[in-house]
Amino acid sequence: GENVEQHPSTLSVQEGDSAVIKCTYSDSASNYFPWYKQELGKGPQLIIDIRSNVGEKKDQRIAVTLNKTAKHFSLHITETQPEDSAVYFCAASSTYSSASKIIFGSGTRLSIRP
């Protein structure tokens, strides 16, 4: 089955600097890669996603890149702000089957230093 590995598990960056979180996946049938942000005491919320027909997607300060050959995808946050402090999860899924599961990475706790 699908396995998603996520690094690093914790990340601390200075406010205004960039943060990068990396994930790898094992199932070549995966074609949908969402990223979720989880704030304390809340459920995860989607912040950006990418499908396998594109290599990069950007939404304001957040971007995601996908390398299908290497089975890598990454989240890039630029100009980090205190409200970016949270736990971030990558995930992988195949949309070819109605029974496809979303498999999550183990999470990255991002802390923004003032």
Added chain:
Amino acid sequence: NAGVTQTPKFQVLKTGQSMTLQCAQDMNHEYMSWYRQDPGMGLRLIHYSVGAGITDQGEVPNGYNVSRSTTEDFPLRLLSAAPSQTSVYFCASREPGQLSGEAFFGQGTRLTVV
């Protein structure tokens, strides 16, 4: 529009007790799932359902039962609680198959088994 609603938010059980975690969604999503979240292990899939009357096992199904009698509801049952089931539980729903995209999560149920 409530999205995904989980009840209760907090629960303490004694070893051997049974209980049902409730999950309801009002988005008419066919696909619903239950995850447990443990420190350092991300979100692990317990059970999922692609529609009313259809359920299947995820990564960590042992000790849990589910049923799906309606599109809206997907309860998770613990038949005989064990301390290893102490965790935060999240229910999620989304569109299945080719239309699948964002998974919407509930706020979580924090369960402690003593």
